[in-house]
Amino acid sequence: MISFYEHSYKILRKVPKGKVTTYKEIAKALGNAHLARAVGLALNRNQTPIKIPCHRVVKSDGSVGGYKLGQNKKIELLKSEGIKIVNRKIQGFETLLMHSEGFK
DNA sequence: AGTAAGGCGGGCA
DNA sequence: GTGCCCGCCTTAC
Numbered sequence: 001m002i003s004f005y006e007h008s009y010k011i012l013r014k015v016p017k018g019k020v021t022t023y024k025e026i027a028k029a030l031g032n033a034h035l036a037r038a039v040g041l042a043l044n045r046n047q048t049p050i051k052i053p054c055h056r057v058v059k060s061d062g063s064v065g066g067y068k069l070g071q072n073k074k075i076e077l078l079k080s081e082g083i084k085i086v087n088r089k090i091q092g093f094e095t096l097l098m099h100s101e102g103f104k
Numbered sequence: 105a106g107t108a109a110g111g112c113g114g115g116c117a
Numbered sequence: 118g119t120g121c122c123c124g125c126c127t128t129a130c
Contacts, residue, residue, distance in 0.1 A: 004127055023112050027126090034125040036112040041127065044111050059112070066111030074111085 004030075005042040009052045011103050012043075017053075018082045020090060021098040024060045028100035036060075044068050056081075062093035 002010075011029045015021050027035035043054045047068060055077040059065040064085060067074035075085050084091035 027112085032126075034113080035127080036125080037110065038112090038126045038128085040111045041109080042111095045128070054111080057111075061113085064111095068111065071111085 004038060005046050008039050008042040009046075009048060012052055012054070012057065014103050015053060015056045015098050019096045019098050020056045020058050020078070020083065020093070022058055022060045023065070025098065025100045025103075026057065029103040040066070058090055058093075062090045064088045064090070 007030055008026055011026050012021070023036040023039045024033055026039045027033050030039070039057075043052070043057060044066075046052075047054055055067065055074045057065070064071055064075055064078070071088070075088070078085055078090075083096060090096060
């Protein structure tokens with residue numbers, strides 16, 4: 001029985017480079033859209049290097065959201081993957097977004 | 105066992 | 118747009 005955290009990572013790992021997902025989508029993939037907060041906690045507490053692309057997770061409104069090492073750092077990482085960000089907003093958010101359906 | 109914390113989400117002033 | 122509140126859930130103390 002893997003922990004909730006690991007379950008989150010497992011899903012997050014399915015997000016391909018250059019795309020993003022939201023805490024909510026992950027939560028839905030886990031079965032309950034209200035788990036979003038817990039998901040954020042998971043990424044915050046456990047960053048598990050390179051294995052988990054925590055920076056590809058943004059807020060449901062398309063804004064970057066937070067990051068343990070600084071939102072600015074997160075934005076840089078995303079941009080380095082080809083994702084464009086202006087004023088903390090993901091450009092083409094709806095296009096780059098991976099829905100929970102894609103995780104199943 | 106109770107409580108606080110957390111990278112959220114949605115709604116409303 | 119900003120700020121505040123409430124809801125929801127898991128982990129750590």
